[in-house]
Amino acid sequence: MMSLFAKFDDVRMALEGFKTLGRDPSNIRFEQILSPTEAVADGHSVLLFGTNNYLGLTFDPACIEASVAALRSLGTGTTGSRVANGTYADHAALERQIAAFYGKSNAMVFTTGYQANLGLISTLAGRDDYLLIDADSHASIYDACKLGTAEVIRFRHNDAEDLARRLRRLDGRPGNRIVVTEGIYSMLGDTAPLREIAAVKRELGAFLIVDEAHSLGVLGERGRGLCEAADVEADVDFVVGTFSKSLGAIGGFAVSDLPGFDVLRVACRPYMFTASLPPAVIASVMAALSRLDADRSLSARVRSNGRRLYDGLVKAGFEVGPEANPIVAIKMPDPATAGLFWNRLVDEGIYLNLAVPPTTPMSLSLLRSSVSAAHTEAQIDHAISVITAIGREFGIPGGNKTRVSEPA
Amino acid sequence: MTNKVEDIEREILDLLAKQLPEGTQVSAEMRIARDLGLDSVGIMDFVMDIEDRFDISIPLDLIAELETVADLCTAARDLLKGAR
Ligand SMILES: Cc1ncc(COP(=O)(O)O)c(C=O)c1O
Numbered sequence: 001m002m003s004l005f006a007k008f009d010d011v012r013m014a015l016e017g018f019k020t021l022g023r024d025p026s027n028i029r030f031e032q033i034l035s036p037t038e039a040v041a042d043g044h045s046v047l048l049f050g051t052n053n054y055l056g057l058t059f060d061p062a063c064i065e066a067s068v069a070a071l072r073s074l075g076t077g078t079t080g081s082r083v084a085n086g087t088y089a090d091h092a093a094l095e096r097q098i099a100a101f102y103g104k105s106n107a108m109v110f111t112t113g114y115q116a117n118l119g120l121i122s123t124l125a126g127r128d129d130y131l132l133i134d135a136d137s138h139a140s141i142y143d144a145c146k147l148g149t150a151e152v153i154r155f156r157h158n159d160a161e162d163l164a165r166r167l168r169r170l171d172g173r174p175g176n177r178i179v180v181t182e183g184i185y186s187m188l189g190d191t192a193p194l195r196e197i198a199a200v201k202r203e204l205g206a207f208l209i210v211d212e213a214h215s216l217g218v219l220g221e222r223g224r225g226l227c228e229a230a231d232v233e234a235d236v237d238f239v240v241g242t243f244s245k246s247l248g249a250i251g252g253f254a255v256s257d258l259p260g261f262d263v264l265r266v267a268c269r270p271y272m273f274t275a276s277l278p279p280a281v282i283a284s285v286m287a288a289l290s291r292l293d294a295d296r297s298l299s300a301r302v303r304s305n306g307r308r309l310y311d312g313l314v315k316a317g318f319e320v321g322p323e324a325n326p327i328v329a330i331k332m333p334d335p336a337t338a339g340l341f342w343n344r345l346v347d348e349g350i351y352l353n354l355a356v357p358p359t360t361p362m363s364l365s366l367l368r369s370s371v372s373a374a375h376t377e378a379q380i381d382h383a384i385s386v387i388t389a390i391g392r393e394f395g396i397p398g399g400n401k402t403r404v405s406e407p408a
Numbered sequence: 409m410t411n412k413v414e415d416i417e418r419e420i421l422d423l424l425a426k427q428l429p430e431g432t433q434v435s436a437e438m439r440i441a442r443d444l445g446l447d448s449v450g451i452m453d454f455v456m457d458i459e460d461r462f463d464i465s466i467p468l469d470l471i472a473e474l475e476t477v478a479d480l481c482t483a484a485r486d487l488l489k490g491a492r
Pocket residue numbers: 112113114115117138140182186211213214242243244250251252
């Protein structure tokens with residue numbers, strides 16, 4: 001009999017290959033977390049430049065105090081689903097708070113952002129409907145497509161005209177069209193052309209879902225994300241997001257103004273058949289969201305920190321993503337060099353993410369960094385100088401490099 | 409545009425040859441993932457080129473079922489005939 005795991009031979013071999021370059025990039029241990037920007041990993045003191053901790057709220061005193069108080073008064077877990085015994089007063093209060101933050105009438109809180117996408121997308125799109133998703137969508141969006149029954153069509157990354165062409169191909173067929181995009185894309189830090197996509201949606205008649213996982217608290221005057229920054233909030237039917245990045249905890253949500261939205265609570269299986277978030281998490285998320293709502297300087301700081309890292313790396317000659325956002329991806333010539341470079345960075349006290357095909361767009365090998373509002377300018381400048389010094393060891397940047405170009 | 413399977417096959421093989429390193433031999437019997445060395449993302453991107461060439465939509469669940477280049481040609485022909 002063949003091993004059950006034989007079908008994963010390719011992945012296993014690729015991982016073995018990376019392990020020969022140094023540490024196992026899929027299994028690095030953080031022995032101590034000293035602050036939102038400092039830790040001890042594999043015995044090395046490291047600056048954290050790959051944690052999606054955009055607002056640096058993981059150690060915010062108000063969040064911690066609220067969380068501890070909820071833990072003491074309500075216990076460690078809800079031990080049940082939202083539709084059974086798992087909706088406490090604060091689960092409902094957090095939903096009202098998120099809805100108010102977005103100026104929408106309804107919000108649903110899920111146990112993770114992954115489940116929010118899985119649940120919302122697979123439930124909204126029925127058998128005769130069409131899902132049109134950006135080709136570079138996050139795994140949770142692809143998995144939602146697999147879970148659901150609708151026909152799924154991919155459009156070229158960030159290409160509104162291509163979306164229009166693919167929508168027109170469906171002319172004459174019944175069924176709703178549901179378009180899914182993200183705000184900031186997690187690998188290269190580029191943003192969706194939402195104004196153009198919203199125009200296509202209006203013209204050709206479709207619903208629009210935007211996943212603001214990496215843009216909540218990062219973009220927009222009030223930190224609501226790309227929809228706010230691009231001034232298309234009225235055209236967006238559903239915003240999905242996560243508490244696991246800028247709000248420093250875990251959990252997911254969806255907001256909408258569409259009447260009837262609430263029926264999803266008894267139709268959406270990834271909402272109904274899993275336990276709800278523990279009270280301590282709900283409490284810290286409420287405090288974090290209040291903080292974001294009250295203090296606009298946080299978003300402003302993560303954006304300016306992103307620009308500082310981006311500009312510094314461009315100036316040093318590295319090839320980076322097409323836009324200066326808090327996700328800054330450095331292009332490496334191949335996966336092995338990326339792996340070696342990544343190991344050297346950990347040795348020298350910088351932690352960021354190693355990202356290699358097939359999880360990256362255009363088969364790129366990337367060192368993916370993300371900045372936080374909690375980073376000091378000195379920490380960012382230090383990271384740039386360490387990356388530049390190690391780059392010299394590898395002969396990167398090589399010739400006259402530019403930014404990673406988008407596919408035509 | 410023609411709906412003959414041989415013509416569709418020729419077009420698809422041409423598109424495929426452009427996608428792969430120069431000089432790679434391609435034939436209809438080849439298995440898309442194993443023989444052509446395209447990863448899952450590469451396959452999906454190649455399928456988008458075919459969709460645009462023939463002005464059809466190949467649904468994602470169908471892509472997952474395609475094993476050989478010939479399967480892809482049959483799928484394209486069926487979609488062109490409006491079978492799906
Ligand atoms: C675009 C996108 N959507 C959804 C998620 C899932 O978020 P969560 O960590 O809350 O499951 C992520 C995070 O990995 C993401 O990058």
